[in-house]
Amino acid sequence: MALWRGSACAGFLALAVGCVFLLEPELPGTALRSLWSSLRLGPAPVPVGPLSPESRLAAAWDALIAQPARRWxxxxxxxxxxxxxxxxxxxxxxxxxxxxxxxxxxxxxxxxxxxxxxxxxxxxxxxxxxxxxxxxxxxxxxxxxxxxxxxxxxxxxxxxxxxxxxxxxxxxxxxxxxxxxxxxxxxxxxxxxxxxxxxxxxxxxxxxxxxxxxxxxxxxxxxxxxxxxxxxxxxxxxxxxxxxxxxxxxxxxxPDLVVLSGLHMMEGQSKELQRKRLLEVVTAISDIPTGIPVHLELASMTNRELMSSIVHQQVFPTVASLGLNEQELLFLSQSASGPHASLSSWDGVPDVGMVSDILFWILKEHGRSENRASDLTRIHFHTLVYHILATVDGHWANQLAAVAAGARVAGTQACATETIDTNRVSLRAPQEFTTSHLESGSRIVLNPDKPVVEWHREGITFHFTPVLVCKDPVRTVGLGDAISAEGLFYSEARPD
CATH class of the missing domain: 3.30.1110.20 (Adenosine kinase, small domain)
Incomplete structure (x- = not known):
């Protein structure tokens, strides 16, 4: 009799959990698997009906995001x-x-x-x-x-x-x-x-x-x-x-990591003060002991001369990492005669191939190489619908997790939620794109089950992931800073 009751109870619970799967197919899979496991009923059933691309992508991020071996x-x-x-x-x-x-x-x-x-x-x-x-x-x-x-x-x-x-x-x-x-x-x-x-x-x-x-x-x-x-x-x-x-x-x-920002605030100062302060910035960064990476977070600017000075007056070579968005990236290229500088502004979503070309140019022209004494080896680019992490090979680890974590925090912070709420976000990244317009780039088709795409170009590795954009954002301020911080938190700098 006890055996019959146990079997009936197990059957009833199995039916109940199955109904949950049927009625709420977008309930977090981890929660349902945990419930099923706690009942000791064997492998969890497969949800009825396909999950949304947003649900698949969020679940894939969670599986990919791992802590770095060496943490700050x-x-x-x-x-x-x-x-x-x-x-x-x-x-x-x-x-x-x-x-x-x-x-x-x-x-x-x-x-x-x-x-x-x-x-x-x-x-x-x-x-x-x-x-x-x-x-x-x-x-x-x-x-x-x-x-x-x-x-x-x-x-x-x-x-x-x-x-x-x-x-x-x-x-x-x-x-x-x-x-x-x-x-x-x-x-x-x-x-x-x-x-x-x-x-x-x-x-x-x-x-x-x-x-x-x-x-x-x-x-x-x-x-x-x-x-x-x-x-x-x-x-x-x-x-x-x-x-x-x-x-x-x-x-x-x-510290074992230094983050510097605020250079854009100098736009209201005289040219003389800007030049003097930039030299002092370079001297200050140079005094930081070797082996401590410095990340520079850029922000919106309109002064091309100031941006050109930041690029050329040894600021870039003294920092190991950069964080910036689509406006700052294009303005940087325009100010320093980089790729696609003739483009006056992005037409809608920034073209992935063009963004990739500019990131490649920055690291090739101003990053570390056998012939150049530069610390710059990493750039974290973020725009509304996707992010790219570009790194010089051999200097950073765990960047797949870093770019995924940066994208995930964009969705949670904008919606003010602890985890991704797949009902409040949408996948708006381009479904197909080319990785370059200046050479024969690869053609990529987006797959929500494998949301981080990796490609290589002359000793530089790119990690791309879409962003789940909040449909009803609670607050847009500080997203870029949260993204850069989260990406850095999951990054591991390899010792020279």
Whole structure:
């Protein structure tokens, strides 16, 4: 009788779990396998019906993402930090009494009218941008209105602070952050982030983040993608005031990875100060002990001379790794006469072959080789629908996991979820692409079950993966910084 009851119970439970598979085929497979295993009922049944491409891709990432053999213990990050005031761009500009006119880019914003035109220009493209606002008083008035606006949110801001926050989520990592840290920012920072006393200041630097949703309209403009427009009157970060504090803190902190950002903030400075500061940056990086990799995170820029100086004045050869998005990549190529520099802007999704050509050119022209003394061996490129990690062979390990982890965090952070919610994301990467337009590249067909594609070109390895794009993003700010931090966390630098 007991045997009959046990068999009936097992049969009933098997039927119940089978019904779950039938009714909820997109429930995480790991959860269902765990349930089935706990019942000791043998191998789990195959789900009824095909899983969505998003579900297959997310499951494949989880299987691929493995910890590196040698993990970072102490990470030092500097030198730009601020408080981000996040608000609806259209609502703020309407509250300021502005009306939609003709979109127009401005390298530097001098007035409210410039702000309205630049915001519309990038909103119409669905592209991210960051600009310096030259008029201190006008910016202060706008910042106060934004900060007090209903629904305005205050967050940790600045590439260095955001990257530090992401690293600090890993409690076994010690994180040092140097930058202009005011009282509000200090309050917002993770308890796991150590700030040297010399970095603390009496007032915060505020950056205004004007967000817009996919499909949002203002006048004749309609945003094709959710994104944001950033502007500030930030003199502390613009002069990189905390560079010396950062460098002097490294000796005591003893990091095994250094992350540097904030060079783009110098656009509001004079050419003379830019040249002087870049030389000091190079000297500072050169003083970091050999064997400690330095990652440089780039950000939106409009000054071609400054970008050219960053590329050519020995900044690139002194860093081991770069992080950048599609706008920064194309602007870099335009500023330094690289491949596809005649392209004025990307037409929709950046072409994978063109992106690959520019990444290859950067590493071939400025990366490490037998004939060139350079530390640059790694570039992490991220755009909305896909990422590429390009590395010089022999210097980095675990990059397949790194690019997958970077893409996975883009989907979770944008949707504000712990794991990928396959009902809230969509696969928008190109289904087919060519790996180069300057030579006979390979033709790749995307397979969600094998989401990381690898190819090689003259001693350089490329890892590509699509991104699962959040359909209803909660917040777009800081995605690039989270992506770069996550990719670095899973990366392993091989000793020279």
């Amino acid at each position: 213990r102490r990470v030092a990050v500097g030198v730009n930090a601020c408080v981000d005031v996040v608000i609806s761009g259209v609502k703020l500009l309407q509250a300021l009494g502005l009306s939609p006119g003709s979109g127009k880019d401005h390298a530097i914003l001098h007035s409210r009218s410039d702000l309205e035109e630049a915001f519309l220009y990038f909103m119409g493209k669905g592209a991210a941008a960051e600009r310096f606002f030259s008029d201190k008083e006008t910016f202060h008035d706008i910042a106060q209105a934004a900060s007090e606006f209903p629904g305005a949110q205050h967050y940790v801001g600045g590439n260095a602070a955001l990257i530090g926050q992401r690293f600090a989520a890993n409690t076994d990592l010690k994180v040092l952050l140097c930058g202009p840290i005011g009282p509000k920012l200090h309050e917002l920072l993770d308890d796991n982030v150590f700030v040297p006393p010399e970095s603390l200041q009496e007032e915060d630097e505020f950056h205004l983040i004007l967000e817009y949703l996919a499909g949002e309209e203002w006048g004749p403009f309609k945003a094709p993608h959710a994104n944001r427009f950033i502007f500030s009157h930030d003199l502390s970060n613009g002069a990189m005031n905390m560079l010396e504090v950062f460098v002097s803190s490294l000796e005591e902190f003893q």
